[in-house]
Amino acid sequence: MTQEATLQEYEFDAVVIGAGGAGMRAALQLTEAGHKVAMISKVFPTRSHTVAAQGGINAALGNVTEDKWQWHMYDTIKGSDYLGDQDAIEFMCREANQIVRELEHFGVPFSRLENGKIYQRAFGGQSQNYGEKQAKRTCAAADRTGHAILHSLYQQNLRAGTEMFVEHFALDLIIDDDETVCGVLIQNLHDSALKAVWAKHVLLATGGAGQIFRTNSNASINTGDGLGMVQRAGIPLQDMEFWQFHPTGVAGKGMLISEATRGEGGILRNADGEAFMVRYAPKVKELASRDVVARAIAVEVEEGRGCGPQKDHVLLDLTHLPHDVIENRLPGIRDISRTFLGIDPIEAPIPIFPTCHYMMGGIPTNLNGQVVKPDIPYPENRSGQSVDTQIPVPGLYAIGECACVSVHGANRLGGNSLLDIIVFGRKAAQEIGKQLQNNPEIATRPFQHNLNALLQRYQRWLQTSPSESAHDSVFAIAADMQKIMESGCGVFRDHQHMQQTVEQLRQLEQRFAQVQIQDDSAVFNFERCSALELENLLAVAKATACSALAREESRGAHTRVDFSERDDENWLKHSLFYPQNESILFKPVNRQPTQHAPFEPQKRVY
Amino acid sequence: MQILIDRYNPQSDSAPYTQTYHLNDAEVGEDTMLLELLQQLRIQDPTLGFRSSCQEGVCGSDGMNVNGNNCLSCITLVKPLGDKIHIRPLPSFPIIKDLIVDMQLFYDQYKNVEPFLKGDEHLSRDPEHEILQTPEEREKLDGSYECILCACCSSSCPSFWWNPDLFPGPAALLAANRFVIDSRDITTIDRLESLDKAEKAFRCRHIQNCTAACPKGLNPSRAIQGLKHAIVKNRS
Numbered sequence: 025m026t027q028e029a030t031l032q033e034y035e036f037d038a039v040v041i042g043a044g045g046a047g048m049r050a051a052l053q054l055t056e057a058g059h060k061v062a063m064i065s066k067v068f069p070t071r072s073h074t075v076a077a078q079g080g081i082n083a084a085l086g087n088v089t090e091d092k093w094q095w096h097m098y099d100t101i102k103g104s105d106y107l108g109d110q111d112a113i114e115f116m117c118r119e120a121n122q123i124v125r126e127l128e129h130f131g132v133p134f135s136r137l138e139n140g141k142i143y144q145r146a147f148g149g150q151s152q153n154y155g156e157k158q159a160k161r162t163c164a165a166a167d168r169t170g171h172a173i174l175h176s177l178y179q180q181n182l183r184a185g186t187e188m189f190v191e192h193f194a195l196d197l198i199i200d201d202d203e204t205v206c207g208v209l210i211q212n213l214h215d216s217a218l219k220a221v222w223a224k225h226v227l228l229a230t231g232g233a234g235q236i237f238r239t240n241s242n243a244s245i246n247t248g249d250g251l252g253m254v255q256r257a258g259i260p261l262q263d264m265e266f267w268q269f270h271p272t273g274v275a276g277k278g279m280l281i282s283e284a285t286r287g288e289g290g291i292l293r294n295a296d297g298e299a300f301m302v303r304y305a306p307k308v309k310e311l312a313s314r315d316v317v318a319r320a321i322a323v324e325v326e327e328g329r330g331c332g333p334q335k336d337h338v339l340l341d342l343t344h345l346p347h348d349v350i351e352n353r354l355p356g357i358r359d360i361s362r363t364f365l366g367i368d369p370i371e372a373p374i375p376i377f378p379t380c381h382y383m384m385g386g387i388p389t390n391l392n393g394q395v396v397k398p399d400i401p402y403p404e405n406r407s408g409q410s411v412d413t414q415i416p417v418p419g420l421y422a423i424g425e426c427a428c429v430s431v432h433g434a435n436r437l438g439g440n441s442l443l444d445i446i447v448f449g450r451k452a453a454q455e456i457g458k459q460l461q462n463n464p465e466i467a468t469r470p471f472q473h474n475l476n477a478l479l480q481r482y483q484r485w486l487q488t489s490p491s492e493s494a495h496d497s498v499f500a501i502a503a504d505m506q507k508i509m510e511s512g513c514g515v516f517r518d519h520q521h522m523q524q525t526v527e528q529l530r531q532l533e534q535r536f537a538q539v540q541i542q543d544d545s546a547v548f549n550f551e552r553c554s555a556l557e558l559e560n561l562l563a564v565a566k567a568t569a570c571s572a573l574a575r576e577e578s579r580g581a582h583t584r585v586d587f588s589e590r591d592d593e594n595w596l597k598h599s600l601f602y603p604q605n606e607s608i609l610f611k612p613v614n615r616q617p618t619q620h621a622p623f624e625p626q627k628r629v630y
Numbered sequence: 631m632q633i634l635i636d637r638y639n640p641q642s643d644s645a646p647y648t649q650t651y652h653l654n655d656a657e658v659g660e661d662t663m664l665l666e667l668l669q670q671l672r673i674q675d676p677t678l679g680f681r682s683s684c685q686e687g688v689c690g691s692d693g694m695n696v697n698g699n700n701c702l703s704c705i706t707l708v709k710p711l712g713d714k715i716h717i718r719p720l721p722s723f724p725i726i727k728d729l730i731v732d733m734q735l736f737y738d739q740y741k742n743v744e745p746f747l748k749g750d751e752h753l754s755r756d757p758e759h760e761i762l763q764t765p766e767e768r769e770k771l772d773g774s775y776e777c778i779l780c781a782c783c784s785s786s787c788p789s790f791w792w793n794p795d796l797f798p799g800p801a802a803l804l805a806a807n808r809f810v811i812d813s814r815d816i817t818t819i820d821r822l823e824s825l826d827k828a829e830k831a832f833r834c835r836h837i838q839n840c841t842a843a844c845p846k847g848l849n850p851s852r853a854i855q856g857l858k859h860a861i862v863k864n865r866s
């Protein structure tokens with residue numbers, strides 16, 4: 025039997041790819057509105073990486089300190105190093121209060137204040153009155169906020185009866201000859217059955233891609249699949265040079281120690297026991313923006329003030345905090361520290377070092393979650409040019425960490441991602457709902473489409489090579505990629521190293537074109553799944569390295585040793601990477617919020 | 631060091647068998663977790679099947695039975711396990727492949743207890759206010775809401791082994807109790823009545839295997855005891 029004969033087909037109004045916070049919020053909205061929806065996830069929904077989010081979600085509820093969405097907006101724009109789109113940031117901050125209360129109504133067990141309201145803690149980069157005093161804006165369920173939100177959303181989807189394809193892997197977007205996205209090709213991991221899921225609207229919510237770096241805080245499933253899919257569909261990726269290195273990863277391992285530790289009063293110390301942050305951010309010290317703190321730690325280590333026999337980390341000291349703060353507000357952190365380091369933070373400080381954490385860039389979208397691309401036919405010939413007009417890709421939406429709307433610009437504030445995924449999860453679903461109502465007649469299944477080509481592409485993974493004859497492997501290429509990215513595109517960057525990185529990535533692409541897998545099993549073929557993921561990771565890595573090489577300035581998390589200043593005159597713009605010819609186009613940053621006066625770029629001091 | 635893994639590929643094996651891998655002790659550090667070791671083995675033998683995701687004990691993907699105890703491989707240190715480690719899939723579930731089991735019944739039981747907040751209609755629609763809850767009321771949820779659905783508990787529960795289709799099992803009952811004790815939920819009586827059956831809450835014999843097995847340190851057995859008290863009190 026050929027592949028096609030065995031292909032199962034389904035039809036939906038909308039299909040959501042991803043069951044993290046973003047995907048589940050969107051699916052819930054669509055199901056409740058009575059649409060025929062499917063939610064697809066390569067893991068059981070509550071195993072998605074939103075579950076790992078610790079510290080909390082931002083909203084200017086003002087439960088602890090006086091607060092306004094306008095201040096949240098200011099902080100987010102400043103935190104983004106002015107690269108964030110001000111209309112999108114304004115929208116997100118204005119929605120935040122309702123979004124968090126809605127989550128509470130969904131059952132999220134937020135920690136509480138004496139008056140019964142949601143507990144809020146301090147996080148980095150938060151201020152009252154446009155930079156005056158520290159604000160407490162991060163709504164928390166102890167230090168398990170992501171778990172609390174993800175499980176509540178899964179529970180609500182159970183209640184609503186959302187149809188789910190669990191442990192199904194999405195391979196590629198199905199596109200018709202008008203370049204309308206009309207479905208997705210997926211594979212059941214249980215038996216390798218391929219399925220064509222036709223839909224009027226396809227929503228990508230596939231999360232991050234931290235696995236391009238060796239040391240990271242991400243789940244092994246965070247492989248940028250949605251980004252790979254859109255690149256193969258000819259859609260560019262935006263701002264891929266901006267990766268957040270979280271200041272406090274467990275040294276040598278990478279798992280996260282939440283910013284909540286510093287919000288609750290934790291202090292960073294170098295080998296001399298000095299609380300060094302005062303030298304880098306005199307006013308707010310430990311609670312400066314993440315890019316600032318991560319650089320400070322890297323400099324301390326670089327200049328020989330690192331701790332431990334290798335002098336390769338610094339210490340996060342919580343020992344002075346009241347025990348009940350650690351027990352009640354930071355129990356998950358205490359668990360992680362005890363499990364992975366054998367250290368109880370009540371008794372001893374935690375060795376930490378920056379770890380790759382979050383992708384600020386991603387699939388370009390507008391405020392409605394619609395994927396957009398420049399309104400030009402041949403990007404290859406236009407490398408370096410700025411294109412003002414962006415047009416939606418019909419049928420395609422993206423939300424959450426895989427998307428770039430862009431609310432985080434060059435540096436994300438802690439607590440703003442959980443907000444982003446829920447705000448735009450709901451918004452995109454509302455937009456799809458509106459479209460379904462306005463154009464009920466669009467057919468799901470077109471006459472001309474690329475499905476055969478997609479199936480053809482997949483054929484190569486049906487051939488296996490016996491292990492004796494294998495010279496190379498998917499795992500070896502992945503490990504090399506992680507090393508290459510870490511050495512060339514880490515916290516500090518320069519032209520020479522990045523140029524080398526790009527060349528090494530090209531070699532990896534060639535190795536990938538040759539590599540074969542050994543496992544021919546149809547049941548949970550993990551090696552094949554890894555191969556499909558690696559293809560996506562390589563696309564993300566390449567987009568990152570090329571975009572980073574092109575941007576000759578330092579902004580937010582993108583720190584160039586050879587261009588150490590921010591250059592607003594030439595670089596206050598988003599980059600768009602096309603893999604064809606590795607060309608990069610630019611688009612302007614939005615500075616037209618609708619309710620608040622625009623914020624002009626200022627020097628960032630904390 | 632010897633690693634024994636129970637393996638089964640439904641396409642080629644008629645029954646599960648045990649495969650032995652040998653590892654150089656030097657490759658295992660004081661801080662090496664079992665999941666890292668499995669990942670190493672998979673590089674050698676890409677056909678080895680097991681689930682994982684977060685690698686830090688919060689997603690619940692990698693429940694397995696190691697030297698007779700259920701655990702999450704990602705937060706289980708290798709060294710203390712000794713020179714001979716025997717890894718089996720979670721007991722009582724149908725095996726799909728190697729260490730990957732079919733958890734459908736477990737998920738169905740979870741779904742059956744209606745594990746979602748049913749708050750006051752009016753308050754739940756009010757976008758301007760949260761439903762208030764005192765810190766004391768909220769504290770009651772500690773020890774229940776943290777469940778990661780790894781199934782280590784249910785897979786060690788004799789009552790669940792015998793009747794996985796009837797008895798909800800410790801994880802589902804823990805979830806049921808989590809909503810019974812949530813001050814915001816207004817359907818407490820309905821919840822208690824639906825669990826007041828011989829094969830529901832009262833099938834639990836408090837053998838406490840579940841509590842011993844929970845890698846997150848939760849105590850389903852105690853929660854079920856509380857649930858039973860509430861049910862009995864509700865009858866009168």
Ligand SMILES: Cc1cc2nc3c(=O)[nH]c(=O)nc-3n(C[C@H](O)[C@H](O)[C@H](O)COP(=O)(O)OP(=O)(O)OC[C@H]3O[C@@H](n4cnc5c(N)ncnc54)[C@H](O)[C@@H]3O)c2cc1C
Pocket residue numbers: 041042043044045046047064065066067069072073074075076077078079080081082169170192193194195229230231232241242243245246249250280282381382423424425426438439440441442443445
């Ligand atoms: C350790 C950690 C702590 C964090 N803490 C915070 C915090 O305190 N506050 C905050 O605001 N942010 C935090 N973040 C960031 C935030 O958690 C993430 O950015 C956010 O949860 C991403 O959500 P998502 O829904 O976009 O993606 P995810 O939750 O990653 O979900 C992605 C989904 O896509 C599915 N998927 C992916 N590829 C495929 C495919 N090919 N086929 C089918 N399905 C696929 C996956 O199965 C999964 O269901 C933290 C991040 C980490 C790593």
Ligand code: SF4
Pocket residue numbers: 786787788789790799800833834835836837838839840841850851854
């Ligand atoms: S205490 Fe109850 S639920 Fe737990 S293992 Fe025993 S019978 Fe099962």
Ligand code: SF4
Pocket residue numbers: 776777778779780781782783784800801804843844845846847848850
């Ligand atoms: S109660 Fe514990 S063992 Fe049982 S599913 Fe939840 S986390 Fe796992």
Ligand code: FES
Pocket residue numbers: 681682683684685686687688689690691692702703704705
């Ligand atoms: S991999 Fe997530 S709990 Fe072990």
